[in-house]
Amino acid sequence: MEGFLTKDFLLDTPAARQLYHEYAASMPIVDYHCHIDPKDIFEDRRFENITQLWLGGDHYKWRVMRSNGVEERFITGDASDWEKFEKFAQSLPRAIGNPMYHWCHLELKNFFGYEGVLNAETAKEVWELCNDKLQNDPAMSARGLITGSNVFMVGTTDDPCSDLAWHKKLAEDTSFKTKVCPSFRPDPALNIHKPGFVEYISLLGKTTGKTLETVEDVCEALSQRIAYFDENGCRAADHGLDYVMFRPVSNQEATAALRKALAGEAVTREEAEGYQTALLLHCAREYAERTWAMQLHFSCKRNPNSRMFAALGADCGFDCIAVTDSCNATYALMDALEKEGKLPRTILYSLNPADNEWLDTLLGAFQSSEVPGKIQHGSAWWFNDNKVGMQDQLISLANLSVLGNFIGMLTDSRSLLSYARHEYFRRILCALIGRWIENGEYPADMAFAGQLVQDICANNAIRYFGL
Incomplete structure (x- = not known):
């Protein structure tokens, strides 16, 4: 395997x-x-954070969330950036076979050095890792x-x-x-x-x-x-x-x-x-x-x-x-x-x-x-x-x-x-x-x-x- x-x-x-x-x-x-x-x-x-870079305006991710029954306020609405990211992290594992699953993990690996998988359990870890790098790494x-x-x-x-x-x-x-x-x-x-x-x-x-x-x-x-x-x-x-x-x-x-x-x-x-x-x-x-x-x-x-x-x-x-x-x-x-x-x-x-x-x-x-x-x-x-x-x-x-x-x-x-x-x-x-x-x-x-x-x-x- x-x-x-x-x-x-x-x-x-x-x-x-x-x-x-x-x-x-x-x-x-x-x-x-x-x-x-x-x-x-x-x-x-x-x-400021991974949501601004990753979820803002990305229709592919929005469609994954909608297809998982996520309320629109967590997609294009007034929910906080963390809440939007958390909802996406909860949705992504169900998108098996969707290119979003591959793209997202390639992006996390290539740009943030994250070798794990994004899901409900790892959402906070990934959020903090990405935000720290976005705020402190001059190359980001x-x-x-x-x-x-x-x-x-x-x-x-x-x-x-x-x-x-x-x-x-x-x-x-x-x-x-x-x-x-x-x-x-x-x-x-x-x-x-x-x-x-x-x-x-x-x-x-x-x-x-x-x-x-x-x-x-x-x-x-x-x-x-x-x-x-x-x-x-x-x-x-x-x-x-x-x-x-x-x-x-x-x-x-x-x-x-x-x-x-x-x-x-x-x-x-x-x-x-x-x-x-x-x-x-x-x-x-x-x-x-x-x-x-x-x-x-x-x-x-x-x-x-x-x-x-x-x-x-x-x-x-x-x-x-x-x-x-x-x-x-x-x-x-x-x-x-x-x-x-x-x-x-x-x-x-x-x-x-x-x-x-x-x-x-x-x-x-x-x-x-x-x-x-x-x-x-x-x-x-x-x-x-x-x-x-x-x-x-x-x-x-x-x-x-x-x-x-x-x-x-x-x-x-x-x-x-x-x-x-x-x-x-x-x-x-x-x-x-x-x-x-x-x-x-x-x-x-x-x-x-x-x-x-x-x-x-x-x-x-x-x-x-x-x-």
């Missing part, structure tokens, strides 16, 4: 162990998509956690109207070596059918000094902000879509939909899709000009629990996988851009794992010599970044495309401890390739296989994003 979370955790063959320990473990982390606040990095934020600040995790690059997620002040300050600070790059997230300008759209178009207009009355006006404003982001080190954009749409319309039709929405009238699905398609095509062309990567995240059902949405608002851990038909629209969108010679580097993420195979066949239809793996199937996303989900994504990518050009893992997290997820991914990757080698499915050329692993861990992403 294997011990829990040993140095060979998940590494079930000699080849896997060699690949991980000799090649993967020491590679830098390129966390090209996350939700860390750049202000926290610049100010080198410190945390935001910058210390990033540097100690060997992070080469952090790609934050930023609103087009942001002045990027904290990114500018970080770029000027030569004492901090990790690259912190903004990423352009224009969802509010595209979401013509969602609450807050009118207010956001007004904000975009004020930010750019323009009156936005036509789709051309909005496109021009976004172009201005894209240029500003580019000047400040942006290497990627990100679009969070309910589903991928492709409904080409004239500028006059897109403007009619815009004016209807600005007047407070509801737009039809067809009108919304026409407007969104116009802006998506425009932005993609701009990204291609700057060799940015365009990330498309889709097939997420947002806020299905209307009672809890009314009580807590969005982004509180109630989102789910959606079954959408994004396949034909994605093909058409990419074909339209390819015909113009304006298809940017593109990373596609579906929250529905049933989409793996069509995504992986799409890649081969739109690759180019611009960069190996120009079109990417993004790392197993959100509900899929568990052991099985990662394996399935890697196997599908290997079966139908070229795994060796994959740009690897990201955290998609708000937590500074989530870099342990890169270790989790690397162990799963090495275990998979190690089994192929042990089974005689790939040559036992460990130097070459090790280089392949290192490329997937970091080198491919460094090349892909021009870092």
Whole structure:
């Protein structure tokens, strides 16, 4: 029987162990998509206790607690930080098979040196150990956690109207070596059918000094902000879509939909899709000009629990996988851009794992010599970044495309401890390739296989994003 979370955790063959320990473990982390606040990095934020660092804003942990019947006041409510941590500690042991169990213990081990297991009996011990280190160890600040995790690059997620002040300050600070790059997230300008759209178009207009009355006006404003982001080190954009749409319309039709929405009238699905398609095509062309990567995240059902949405608002851990038909629209969108010679580097993420195979066949239809793996199937996303989900994504990518050009893992997290997820991914990757080698499915050329692993861990992403 294997011990829990040993140095060979998940590494079930000699080849896997060699690949991980000799090649993967020491590679830098390129966390090209996350939700860390750049202000926290610049100010080198410190945390009073483990709850502030660990539970604040972590939807994964909140879902575990809710699934164990924990009252909401211990999750997002007014309970004390200790009470919230204690409730989580009581819940975690029941989450067997959930990646949270592995992630949490990797984080406790890697950052706090805790070798035990977290449960109701050890909660106080862990609480005191973690808090003592957070309060007294200089390396447990935001910058210390990033540097100690060997992070080469952090790609934050930023609103087009942001002045990027904290990114500018970080770029000027030569004492901090990790690259912190903004990423352009224009969802509010595209979401013509969602609450807050009118207010956001007004904000975009004020930010750019323009009156936005036509789709051309909005496109021009976004172009201005894209240029500003580019000047400040942006290497990627990100679009969070309910589903991928492709409904080409004239500028006059897109403007009619815009004016209807600005007047407070509801737009039809067809009108919304026409407007969104116009802006998506425009932005993609701009990204291609700057060799940015365009990330498309889709097939997420947002806020299905209307009672809890009314009580807590969005982004509180109630989102789910959606079954959408994004396949034909994605093909058409990419074909339209390819015909113009304006298809940017593109990373596609579906929250529905049933989409793996069509995504992986799409890649081969739109690759180019611009960069190996120009079109990417993004790392197993959100509900899929568990052991099985990662394996399935890697196997599908290997079966139908070229795994060796994959740009690897990201955290998609708000937590500074989530870099342990890169270790989790690397162990799963090495275990998979190690089994192929042990089974005689790939040559036992460990130097070459090790280089392949290192490329997937970091080198491919460094090349892909021009870092």
